[in-house]
Amino acid sequence: xxxxxxxxxxxxxxxxxxxxxxxxxxxxxxxxxxxxxxxxxxxxxxxxxxxxxxxxxxxxxxxxxxxxxxxxxxxxxxxxxxxxxxxxxxxxxxxxxxxxxxxxxxxxxxxxxxxxxxxxxxxxxxxxxxxxxxxxxxxxxxxxxxxxxxxxxxxxxxxxxxxxxxxxxxxxxxxxxxxxxxxxxxxxxxxxxxxxxxxxxxxxxxxxxxxxxxxxxxxxxxxxxxxxxxxxxxxxxxxxxxxxxxxxxxxxxxxxxxxxxxx
Amino acid sequence: xxxxxxxxxxxxxxxxxxxxxxxxxxxxxxxxxxxxxxxxxxxxxxxxxxxxxxxxxxxxxxxxxxxxxxxxxxxxxxxxxxxxxxxxxxxxxxxxxxxxxxxxxxxxxxxxxxxxxxxxxxxxxxxxxxxxxxxxxxxxxxxxxxxxxxxxxxxxxxxxxxxxxxxxxxxxxxxxxxxxxxxxxxxxxxxxxxxxxxxxxxxxxxxxxxxxxxxxxxxxxxxxxxxxxxxxxxxxxxxxxxxxxxxxxxxxxxxxxxxxxxxxxxxxxxxxxxxxxxxxxxxxxxxx
Numbered sequence: 001x002x003x004x005x006x007x008x009x010x011x012x013x014x015x016x017x018x019x020x021x022x023x024x025x026x027x028x029x030x031x032x033x034x035x036x037x038x039x040x041x042x043x044x045x046x047x048x049x050x051x052x053x054x055x056x057x058x059x060x061x062x063x064x065x066x067x068x069x070x071x072x073x074x075x076x077x078x079x080x081x082x083x084x085x086x087x088x089x090x091x092x093x094x095x096x097x098x099x100x101x102x103x104x105x106x107x108x109x110x111x112x113x114x115x116x117x118x119x120x121x122x123x124x125x126x127x128x129x130x131x132x133x134x135x136x137x138x139x140x141x142x143x144x145x146x147x148x149x150x151x152x153x154x155x156x157x158x159x160x161x162x163x164x165x166x167x168x169x170x171x172x173x174x175x176x177x178x179x180x181x182x183x184x185x186x187x188x189x190x191x192x193x194x195x196x197x198x199x200x201x202x203x204x205x206x207x208x209x210x211x212x213x214x215x216x217x218x219x220x221x222x223x224x225x226x227x228x229x230x231x232x233x234x235x236x237x238x239x240x241x242x243x244x245x246x247x248x249x250x251x252x253x254x255x256x257x258x259x260x261x262x263x
Numbered sequence: 264x265x266x267x268x269x270x271x272x273x274x275x276x277x278x279x280x281x282x283x284x285x286x287x288x289x290x291x292x293x294x295x296x297x298x299x300x301x302x303x304x305x306x307x308x309x310x311x312x313x314x315x316x317x318x319x320x321x322x323x324x325x326x327x328x329x330x331x332x333x334x335x336x337x338x339x340x341x342x343x344x345x346x347x348x349x350x351x352x353x354x355x356x357x358x359x360x361x362x363x364x365x366x367x368x369x370x371x372x373x374x375x376x377x378x379x380x381x382x383x384x385x386x387x388x389x390x391x392x393x394x395x396x397x398x399x400x401x402x403x404x405x406x407x408x409x410x411x412x413x414x415x416x417x418x419x420x421x422x423x424x425x426x427x428x429x430x431x432x433x434x435x436x437x438x439x440x441x442x443x444x445x446x447x448x449x450x451x452x453x454x455x456x457x458x459x460x461x462x463x464x465x466x467x468x469x470x471x472x473x474x475x476x477x478x479x480x481x482x483x484x485x486x487x488x489x490x491x492x493x494x495x496x497x498x499x500x501x502x503x504x505x506x507x508x509x510x511x512x513x514x515x516x517x518x519x520x521x522x523x524x525x526x527x528x529x530x531x532x533x534x535x536x537x538x539x540x541x542x543x544x545x546x547x548x549x550x551x
Contacts (some may be wrong), residue, residue, distance in 0.1 A: 023455075025460065053410075056435045057434075057435070058431060058434060058435065060543070077435065077436060078438040080435070081435075082432060082435040084429065084431055084432055088429070088431060089428060089429045090292075093290060093427075093428050094290070094479075094482065094483045094484050094485040094487075094488050095424075095428060095485065097485070100428070103424075103425050103428075103429070103432070103433075106421055106425055106433075106436055106438070107436040107437060107438075111419075111421045111422045112418060112421075139483045139484070141483050155432075159436075198457075237309075240300065
């Protein structure tokens with residue numbers, strides 16, 4: 001089921017992407033409204049990361065296309081920020097927290113020109129937003145997983161974009177950091193930013209996201225969470241896996257009793 | 264100026280230039296690509312000699328850069344399009360190009376003033392023979408190359424930095440990752456040609472990788488790493504020269520032996536520091 005958005009911030013049409021002839025995405029078609037927090041949900045290998053990479057122009061579609069703010073990605077890179085998976089880089093790289101966050105300013109300033117003092121100030125503010133301002137001089141090899149994740153988010157914030165795409169920002173981080181990041185995403189939404197997050201935990205997904213994309217190579221559903229987050233679609237997304245269904249059942253029970261929230 | 268001075272200066276210029284570029288190869292986990300390029304430029308040099316009939320630098324540079332790029336491209340195509348493992352692709356590409364180079368040189372040996380011994384082992388001891396304004400030609404060219412590479416690293420600092428650390432993210436900013444990749448490989452190819460003459464094809468990779476790897480063990484700051492790599496190279500050039508004189512052995516070989524000793528010392532320092540409790544405390548994660 002696909003619920004369309006008027007004046008979409010991101011739209012995909014008949015998107016098919018494959019690796020070595022094996023399709024990772026098949027005929028995916030959806031549109032997202034502006035100013036919402038969207039979760040891309042699905043099992044491992046469902047093509048969640050591929051979808052976000054296709055949106056960013058990092059994976060090349062066999063067919064179909066993506067528009068961001070009504071334009072091809074290359075025309076709007078100024079307005080789109082990407083947070084890659086934490087594990088995609090070597091954290092032993094010789095760089096400080098500040099060095100990494102400042103990369104978010106490279107496009108604005110141009111590669112050949114010097115960064116300004118204002119850029120460092122902005123980097124500091126972005127680190128403040130993720131609670132990492134005390135680590136600004138720290139070498140990145142000395143960060144914990146949650147801290148690495150927050151540095152990556154601060155780098156995206158430094159781009160001052162309108163649309164943010166994040167690949168598994170909650171993978172392998174502790175509950176406190178998860179809470180901090182979700183609060184930050186909520187604030188960003190209030191400022192009118194559009195945020196798309198690849199996510200794997202169903203419970204927090206229902207709690208925090210406004211819009212849900214259910215994906216398992218094909219699109220199972222896209223729409224406001226109340227329309228999409230229903231057992232029928234979840235079962236379709238996760239297949240007949242028994243343990244998965246049980247946890248969905250538990251989840252549904254929990255949704256009935258919203259007072260039993262975490263924390 | 265004495266021969267010793269010029270030889271040490273030549274060795275230092277070679278070691279500094281390759282050491283600086285080597286930092287980026289090490290950080291990109293492309294050390295063996297550096298080795299590949301240093302061999303693959305040989306046919307480029309041979310072809311340049313055959314076509315231009317001279318040992319002037321410009322055709323040599325073009326030939327070397329072209330074949331260095333060709334090797335880089337071949338490795339990439341084999342790895343990405345045919346799914347051959349990267350180390351296998353490297354092994355296939357550069358040995359083939361190097362072999363072609365060897366054949367070209369032996370085949371046209373009488374027309375080309377370029378012998379295999381020199382190509383393989385270098386002739387740093389003889390750099391004083393050819394001079395211009397009282398300074399060996401090799402020092403002029405290597406000095407020019409050194410300044411050019413410094414300029415490249417200075418103006419390309421951010422581009423190289425971001426495409427080395429996080430190429431995918433760089434691409435999302437609209438930065439051409441491939442352009443920076445080929446610029447760096449071009450710089451490595453050109454550097455290799457010049458270092459060829461003085462230290463030979465086999466040892467070039469030592470000058471590219473060992474100073475950089477030594478520096479990597481000692482610091483986690485890029486600017487410090489670059490400086491330390493250059494310093495390591497200079498120490499090896501000076502100490503290597505006197506070692507060679509003392510034991511009456513190959514100069515470039517001795518320089519590389521010293522490089523190996525310096526690396527071993529850095530390795531021991533690194534292990535010792537890792538084991539010390541103070542560092543451990545520093546590594547403790549803060550909450551979250």
